[in-house]
Amino acid sequence: MRTLLGASGLLLAVLVAPGGPAPGPAGASAVRHTLSIEVHRSAGPPVLLQFLVAAPTPEDALTVARRTAAELVPGGYIAEGGVTAQWAAWGWKWANDEIPVPVAYNPTGAPSSVGPQAVIAGLQAWSSVPDSRFAFRYGGITDNVASILDSGPDGENVVSWAPMECNPGCVLGVTSKEASHEVDMLLNNNPAAATQAGINGTLDWRTVILHELGHVAGLEHSCPVPFGPCTEPELAAVMHYQYRGIQRRLEPDDIAGIVALYPLAEPPAPPPGPSPAPPADVAVVLEPGWNFLVLPAAGLEAIASTLSCLSAAYAFEVGEWRSWIRGASPALQSLSAIQGGSAYWLFASATCAASFTSAP
Ligand SMILES: [Zn+2]
Incomplete structure (x- = not known):
């Protein structure tokens, strides 16, 4: 560059x-x-x-x-x-x-x-x-x-x-x-x-x-x-x-x-006053195969029900890989929720897209 x-x-x-x-x-x-x-x-x-x-x-x-x-x-x-x-x-x-x-x-x-x-x-x-x-x-x-x-x-x-x-x-x-x-x-x-x-x-x-x-x-x-x-x-x-x-x-x-150009070191200034920022629409598109994306904060089951092509999600958290796999029993799911602002490895079986409303 x-x-x-x-x-x-x-x-x-x-x-x-x-x-x-x-x-x-x-x-x-x-x-x-x-x-x-x-x-x-x-x-x-x-x-x-x-x-x-x-x-x-x-x-x-x-x-x-x-x-x-x-x-x-x-x-x-x-x-x-x-x-x-x-x-x-x-x-x-x-x-x-x-x-x-x-x-x-x-x-x-x-x-x-x-x-x-x-x-x-x-x-x-x-x-x-x-x-x-x-x-x-x-x-x-x-x-x-x-x-x-x-x-x-x-x-x-x-x-x-x-x-x-x-x-x-x-x-x-x-x-x-x-x-x-x-x-x-x-x-x-x-x-x-x-x-x-x-x-x-x-x-x-x-x-x-x-x-x-x-x-x-x-x-x-x-x-x-x-x-x-x-x-x-x-x-x-x-x-x-x-x-x-x-x-x-x-x-x-x-x-x-x-x-x-835009490092993390300069985060957006907090909004003045006590009122929270309005919810933002976040569009997510998955491509077939591996995607590495930041997702809005939400439960994985909720995200998976909207993103029909999502097969699996992986994240390295607290020193270990955690995963969510579609169709696996709840006992085997070590990843249950998406943290806002973190990137996840997502495996998709096809192309699909969804729009989420998430409070920042
Ligand atoms: Zn150009």
């Missing part, structure tokens, strides 16, 4: 498909990847756009990002030069009283293969890092669209869809960061984006959304090729700029990044 500040010109953030230019040392064939563009609106405050692009060459990626920025912000103009300083103006991270960060979803125009669960799963992954205080909260379905399409921020962090032309490459997703602490994500529902040349098979939108949500949380790319070189963990990260197929779980470098 690194923070990349370009010396001059635009910061590039290109998602490169397999078969495209390979990452490597700086040189003629190197991939410039951090595509961050500041756009001044004709009405409203400037906005920082971070693009994820699939394009045959870095030059094409820059071309398609700039053209898309012009399409998205009619009448806007792209700031030239001094991007390092401009980026610094947006170099904010979420304040303690903004966490958990609510993110709403507008499914209008989404490909049929993508539902709210794709967003919820990404929110959950970034919210389940045991050593980080960072968390998202699913804000439900909204009619608002990403503010990139509007004259300015609307006060809601939104994931929405819009067609963006694919020529000579495709913008897959663009995250916009407002100085007023609003971040929106726009995904490209042009069918060509999901089958872009160089991507073997069909694009996995869960992977794209998980990556973009890392930007929403405040992370840059793991590895600034061509300014690298990259370490093995940086190459393996979800926040690596290169799309390499399905990648639905955070890797150690991603976890190190979110922990560095």
